[in-house]
Amino acid sequence: MSELNLRISPARLASGVFALLVVVSTVVGAQAPAKDPAAVKILQNMTDYVSGLQQFSVHTENTYEDLLDSGQRVDLDIAADVTVRRPNKLHAARTSNLNNQNFFYDGKTLTLYNSSKGVYASQPAPKTVEELLDYAREDLGVIVPASDLAYRGVFDILMQGVTSAVVIGKATIGGVTCDHLAFSRPDIDFQVWVAEGDRPLPCKYVVTDKSTPEQVSTVSVMSNWNLSPGTPDAAFKFIPPEGVQAISFMPVK
Amino acid sequence: MKIILKFALLASTAIVVFMLDMESKPTWQPQGFQLISEAHAVYGRQRRTRRRGAAVGYAAGSASGAAAASATASTTQQQAATTQPVTTPESGAQPIGTVVSTLPAGCSPVQVGATEYQKCGPDYYRAAFQGNNLVYVTTQP
Numbered sequence: 001m002s003e004l005n006l007r008i009s010p011a012r013l014a015s016g017v018f019a020l021l022v023v024v025s026t027v028v029g030a031q032a033p034a035k036d037p038a039a040v041k042i043l044q045n046m047t048d049y050v051s052g053l054q055q056f057s058v059h060t061e062n063t064y065e066d067l068l069d070s071g072q073r074v075d076l077d078i079a080a081d082v083t084v085r086r087p088n089k090l091h092a093a094r095t096s097n098l099n100n101q102n103f104f105y106d107g108k109t110l111t112l113y114n115s116s117k118g119v120y121a122s123q124p125a126p127k128t129v130e131e132l133l134d135y136a137r138e139d140l141g142v143i144v145p146a147s148d149l150a151y152r153g154v155f156d157i158l159m160q161g162v163t164s165a166v167v168i169g170k171a172t173i174g175g176v177t178c179d180h181l182a183f184s185r186p187d188i189d190f191q192v193w194v195a196e197g198d199r200p201l202p203c204k205y206v207v208t209d210k211s212t213p214e215q216v217s218t219v220s221v222m223s224n225w226n227l228s229p230g231t232p233d234a235a236f237k238f239i240p241p242e243g244v245q246a247i248s249f250m251p252v253k
Numbered sequence: 254m255k256i257i258l259k260f261a262l263l264a265s266t267a268i269v270v271f272m273l274d275m276e277s278k279p280t281w282q283p284q285g286f287q288l289i290s291e292a293h294a295v296y297g298r299q300r301r302t303r304r305r306g307a308a309v310g311y312a313a314g315s316a317s318g319a320a321a322a323s324a325t326a327s328t329t330q331q332q333a334a335t336t337q338p339v340t341t342p343e344s345g346a347q348p349i350g351t352v353v354s355t356l357p358a359g360c361s362p363v364q365v366g367a368t369e370y371q372k373c374g375p376d377y378y379r380a381a382f383q384g385n386n387l388v389y390v391t392t393q394p
Binding site: 099101112114117119121140141142143245246247248249250252 | 352367369379380381382383384385386387388390
């Protein structure tokens with residue numbers, strides 16, 4: 001190698017590296033995708049609209065991509081039915097072959113009832129749905145289904161760190177024409193489909209984890225939106241069926 | 254040339270180190286995406302992407318409800334700070350506060366006051382929710 005006599009002074013090397021960096025950053029800069037205001041606006045319309053709903057019920061079908069130890073991908077399915085009535089009522093039922101979880105919040109008490117195992121735990125709860133979701137997650141480690149939909153101000157959370165926003169086009173999901181949006185953040189990509197027209201409800205979400213080579217996603221399809229479910233108060237209150245056992249929540253460490 | 258080689262070597266090392274670092278990052282939970290943690294809440298475990306060789310073969314678990322429950326089981330153990338592997342009662346008493354997701358074999362229910370315990374060999378287990386998941390904790394009745 002040395003017979004080639006390619007002597008490079010540190011200064012030249014430094015300037016070479018610098019030039020390379022300039023080229024790389026220029027290329028990267030040129031490719032940095034923009035945030036299409038149209039995509040951002042549709043997302044915000046949707047989140048504003050959902051935040052403004054006094055009540056709703058929705059059915060969600062969630063597919064959770066996972067990997068076997070061999071690396072083979074498998075998809076796990078969970079359905080959840082959620083009813084929210086602001087400011088302080090929530091009922092949700094999550095069904096899968098592994099486990100059935102039912103959530104009751106009547107403005108005073110949160111109950112998690114595992115109907116397949118016949119056990120429940122109740123806990124005094126905050127006064128509003130949003131405080132409840134925070135409390136459940138932070139103090140009890142409990143994730144209530146479709147929290148993304150019930151949160152006000154979810155727009156800001158979703159847009160955190162977004163580097164790219166694109167309107168992909170139209171898609172028909174469950175018979176509804178929806179705008180297909182794609183967003184990118186350093187850690188994740190997410191896609192949202194929002195119903196066209198004067199009821200901009202979410203039709204579907206796909207969230208892709210980019211932090212691993214496998215890039216697995218979680219897919220959530222929403223259907224049966226009802227904006228006036230007229231759920232009676234009694235449906236938000238848990239009355240233990242005969243023979244079920246009261247247990248407690250373990251505090252989050 | 255040597256300098257270039259060194260530089261290249263250094264750069265590739267840096268990339269490898271970076272990748273290793275990526276691999277060992279803690280569990281993925283982007284803020285604001287409850288949908289992800291929601292799936293976790295149901296299945297009682299994080300994705301397996303960064304946890305090769307961890308505990309259970311899911312394929313076996315999904316074959317039947319009972320087996321699936323035990324698949325969920327070992328993961329919850331991984332999450333619990335006080336976790337011990339599921340052991341049979343014959344292996345001796347578990348420390349108080351041990352969290353398992355499935356009871357060992359041969360337990361029988363014991364009522365003490367209003368609370369039901371499962372007596373498994375020398376241990377008493379009390380059911381509790383750890384987040385969304387049902388677990389059993391060794392306790393002193």
